[in-house]
Amino acid sequence: MNQTNCMVAQSGGPTAAINASLAGVISGVQKSGKYDICYGAINGILGILNENYLNLSEKIRDSQTLSRLKVTPAMYLGSCRHKLPNYKDDDSAYVFIFNQFARLNIKAFFYIGGNDSMDTVLKLSEYAAKIKSDIRIIGIPKTIDNDLLMIDHTPGFGSAAKYIASTMLEIAHDTFIYAVKSVTIVEIMGRDAGWLTAASALARNEYNTAPHLIYLPEVPFDKEQFLNDIREKLKALNNVIVAVSEGIRDEKGEYITASHAAFDQFGHQQLSGAGKALEFLVKENIGVKVRSVEVNVLQRCAAHMASATDLDEAFALGEKAVSLSEEGITAAMVTLNRTSNDPYTVSYSHAPIKDIANEAKSIPRDWINPRGNDILPPLYDYLKPLVQGEVPVEYNNGVPVYMPVEHLKPSL
Amino acid sequence: MNQTNCMVAQSGGPTAAINASLAGVISGVQKSGKYDICYGAINGILGILNENYLNLSEKIRDSQTLSRLKVTPAMYLGSCRHKLPNYKDDDSAYVFIFNQFARLNIKAFFYIGGNDSMDTVLKLSEYAAKIKSDIRIIGIPKTIDNDLLMIDHTPGFGSAAKYIASTMLEIAHDTFIYAVKSVTIVEIMGRDAGWLTAASALARNEYNTAPHLIYLPEVPFDKEQFLNDIREKLKALNNVIVAVSEGIRDEKGEYITASHAAFDQFGHQQLSGAGKALEFLVKENIGVKVRSVEVNVLQRCAAHMASATDLDEAFALGEKAVSLSEEGITAAMVTLNRTSNDPYTVSYSHAPIKDIANEAKSIPRDWINPRGNDILPPLYDYLKPLVQGEVPVEYNNGVPVYMPVEHLKPSL
Numbered sequence: 043m044n045q046t047n048c049m050v051a052q053s054g055g056p057t058a059a060i061n062a063s064l065a066g067v068i069s070g071v072q073k074s075g076k077y078d079i080c081y082g083a084i085n086g087i088l089g090i091l092n093e094n095y096l097n098l099s100e101k102i103r104d105s106q107t108l109s110r111l112k113v114t115p116a117m118y119l120g121s122c123r124h125k126l127p128n129y130k131d132d133d134s135a136y137v138f139i140f141n142q143f144a145r146l147n148i149k150a151f152f153y154i155g156g157n158d159s160m161d162t163v164l165k166l167s168e169y170a171a172k173i174k175s176d177i178r179i180i181g182i183p184k185t186i187d188n189d190l191l192m193i194d195h196t197p198g199f200g201s202a203a204k205y206i207a208s209t210m211l212e213i214a215h216d217t218f219i220y221a222v223k224s225v226t227i228v229e230i231m232g233r234d235a236g237w238l239t240a241a242s243a244l245a246r247n248e249y250n251t252a253p254h255l256i257y258l259p260e261v262p263f264d265k266e267q268f269l270n271d272i273r274e275k276l277k278a279l280n281n282v283i284v285a286v287s288e289g290i291r292d293e294k295g296e297y298i299t300a301s302h303a304a305f306d307q308f309g310h311q312q313l314s315g316a317g318k319a320l321e322f323l324v325k326e327n328i329g330v331k332v333r334s335v336e337v338n339v340l341q342r343c344a345a346h347m348a349s350a351t352d353l354d355e356a357f358a359l360g361e362k363a364v365s366l367s368e369e370g371i372t373a374a375m376v377t378l379n380r381t382s383n384d385p386y387t388v389s390y391s392h393a394p395i396k397d398i399a400n401e402a403k404s405i406p407r408d409w410i411n412p413r414g415n416d417i418l419p420p421l422y423d424y425l426k427p428l429v430q431g432e433v434p435v436e437y438n439n440g441v442p443v444y445m446p447v448e449h450l451k452p453s454l
Numbered sequence: 455m456n457q458t459n460c461m462v463a464q465s466g467g468p469t470a471a472i473n474a475s476l477a478g479v480i481s482g483v484q485k486s487g488k489y490d491i492c493y494g495a496i497n498g499i500l501g502i503l504n505e506n507y508l509n510l511s512e513k514i515r516d517s518q519t520l521s522r523l524k525v526t527p528a529m530y531l532g533s534c535r536h537k538l539p540n541y542k543d544d545d546s547a548y549v550f551i552f553n554q555f556a557r558l559n560i561k562a563f564f565y566i567g568g569n570d571s572m573d574t575v576l577k578l579s580e581y582a583a584k585i586k587s588d589i590r591i592i593g594i595p596k597t598i599d600n601d602l603l604m605i606d607h608t609p610g611f612g613s614a615a616k617y618i619a620s621t622m623l624e625i626a627h628d629t630f631i632y633a634v635k636s637v638t639i640v641e642i643m644g645r646d647a648g649w650l651t652a653a654s655a656l657a658r659n660e661y662n663t664a665p666h667l668i669y670l671p672e673v674p675f676d677k678e679q680f681l682n683d684i685r686e687k688l689k690a691l692n693n694v695i696v697a698v699s700e701g702i703r704d705e706k707g708e709y710i711t712a713s714h715a716a717f718d719q720f721g722h723q724q725l726s727g728a729g730k731a732l733e734f735l736v737k738e739n740i741g742v743k744v745r746s747v748e749v750n751v752l753q754r755c756a757a758h759m760a761s762a763t764d765l766d767e768a769f770a771l772g773e774k775a776v777s778l779s780e781e782g783i784t785a786a787m788v789t790l791n792r793t794s795n796d797p798y799t800v801s802y803s804h805a806p807i808k809d810i811a812n813e814a815k816s817i818p819r820d821w822i823n824p825r826g827n828d829i830l831p832p833l834y835d836y837l838k839p840l841v842q843g844e845v846p847v848e849y850n851n852g853v854p855v856y857m858p859v860e861h862l863k864p865s866l
Binding site: 052056084085088114115116117120121122123204207208209211212213215216218219220221244245247248249335336337338339340342343344345346347349426429430431432437438439440441442444446447448450 | 464468496497500526527528529532533534535616619620621623624625627628630631632633656657659660661747748749750751752754755756757758759761838841842843844849850851852853854856858859860862
């Protein structure tokens with residue numbers, strides 16, 4: 043008798059929670075009465091095109107290995123940034139992929155990723171419908187940007203937000219030590235939405251009011267207003283700390299950047315230097331010590347500082363995807379709804395993938411102050427539950443222990 | 455009857471361990487039969503010149519507060535970068551400082567800091583000798599650079615090394631996910647010595663050989679050799695990760711930097727951009743994806759990732775300084791000697807401050823491979839014990855809880 047198998051892959055940029063969703067899928071399959079083997083495709087959809095698979099059911103059997111996978115940063119299965127063509131223009135990749143599914147008895151395909159990956163889920167779903175395939179195609183969201191529609195917040199965001207808030211507090215301690223006027227600019231990831239930059243405000247407590255200014259892509263950036271904001275804060279404070287999204291733009295929609303811009307395969311503008319640009323602005327116009335800190339890739343891969351809430355939700359979404367596929371759901375993304383904020387509770391559901399792909403969710407303007415340089419209480423209330431809880435990471439010889447990823451490199 | 459008091463201050467750049475030494479001093483005073491009050495001068499030696507003090511004996515009484523201080527990053531008492539003039543040229547500051555000591559019945563002054571702070575300890579000691587003061591002047595070392603003489607390693611280094619090694623492993627997970635050739639340059643602090651950059655090698659394990667290349671200030675940097683090293687590694691690996699000290703220099707002693715250089719008050723060249731410079735080199739000469747990551751201030755203030763070995767030693771050195779002062783020792787720095795490497799044990803002692811100030815300790819050349827692009831086993835053996843052990847940090851609302859520093863800012 044034929045096996046009934048499923049396949050999972052990961053795509054897009056890393057988060058600290060994307061392997062928790064993978065662990066959830068594997069756990070869901072272990073509990074499932076339906077699937078025999080869970081395959082993992084290496085490097086996203088490219089793994090299918092290259093016939094490069096791991097047998098996850100064999101590789102990850104015990105609960106200790108599953109737990110370690112849950113806390114391992116970035117993609118255990120590797121990633122890709124591969125955009126499938128429209129099948130109406132060229133269906134050769136689709137034919138190959140669905141032949142692979144048939145050969146391996148794949149009845150469900152789970153794709154863990156962000157906006158671009160949901161575009162792939164949409165295209166595979168449409169092709170499946172066209173050829174009347176019964177293979178279930180389900181997307182599992184992740185992105186530190188928190189900019190997916192139809193979901194209260196995205197897995198990976200809470201851990202990145204916890205890292206940003208904690209790092210902002212540590213930078214504040216680092217900055218307050220000198221009794222000379224200074225400005226510190228902290229550049230935080232976020233191309234189109236300022237969610238992660240806003241999370242830096244969670245560093246505020248009874249003695250720390252940093253970040254003192256917050257600039258988000260949702261509000262057009264005005265250089266003169268920024269300089270006036272800085273001058274105003276320097277009257278009251280020695281050390282002014284600014285949180286700024288990499289994606290801030292001026293009134294004309296031009297990125298505020300110190301360097302040239304290029305475009306990636308998905309047409310996203312590649313940014314660098316909003317922090318540097320503001321550093322130069324302050325240096326040229328205000329006579330105080332100034333530096334910029336680019337938090338860089340650490341904000342998305344610092345699994346040693348993951349949010350327990352985030353990893354638990356990411357895991358639950360992985361399990362949910364498996365159970366949805368068993369119920370016959372397809373062309374969908376698993377979703378997460380906040381059913382109560384205090385106490386914080388969520389429920390898991392799903393939404394049609396066509397309502398999600400290629401759209402981005404911004405911060406509501408009325409969650410940002412009128413001047414556009416700080417956040418308001420409703421945004422605090424939204425953010426706070428997402429960073430709660432710490433995840434114990436095992437250490438060996440003083441360094442965290444994560445899942446080995448030797449399969450990603452033939453020769454390390 | 456007159457009180458017998460003591461004073462402590464902190465100076466130089468932040469570390470995750472400098473408050474552990476402060477906690478050690480306070481603990482030493484609590485245990486001491488000699489001192490009534492321990493004063494803290496705010497912003498280093500400037501705190502004395504500005505008569506800005508905290509009564510630490512009053513402020514930090516219970517063991518819970520002391521424990522929290524021990525894990526708080528950067529300087530609880532604030533810092534300064536103030537160089538005292540030679541007293542032979544101008545003794546006015548010295549007269550003022552020793553008048554303050556007399557007014558507050560200070561019989562011992564502890565200065566926690568790096569190389570430049572030990573210069574201050576030396577100058578105060580020489581002045582005290584000249585005026586035949588019986589005030590004990592003792593330096594307590596700290597620096598993430600690990601470049602002080604007469605001590606096996608410096609407090610603050612082990613925590614920074616643990617952060618660098620863990621971060622390097624997380625960057626490796628982040629980097630390995632794409633099946634396209636890439637080069638990642640990680641720039642690590644270290645102006646004159648490569649100790650911290652070398653510690654990135656502790657990220658290596660059974661599946662991770664990153665960093666694949668390590669460039670240190672101890673070896674003259676050759677651009678052609680660097681490019682050949684990269685080309686060679688790219689033959690065997692998809693994703694090459696390079697660790698580089700900010701302070702690498704060419705044969706002529708010129709810094710490898712993408713930006714202009716300035717000089718600070720102590721005559722140190724202010725650096726930025728060794729990582730960027732190497733990124734541009736690879737971009738111009740080798741046709742692969744390349745990015746640079748500047749770890750920046752996080753490597754010195756990430757107290758959430760401190761080394762337990764480091765904090766315990768920093769605390770012990772603080773206590774040792776107090777007991778030395780009771781024994782009548784002055785013009786000295788407390789030191790730490792490695793008495794055994796396996797099992798790792800240390801003993802605490804002291805050395806004359808004149809043998810320490812204004813000198814820097816480099817990595818021995820024979821702990822670096824002949825080609826100058828990696829470290830050798832003796833350096834591993836030296837580094838390994840220093841990053842051992844994790845320090846539990848309390849979290850509140852998802853963010854670490856540190857000691858409030860509202861005294862550093864009159865108006866936050």
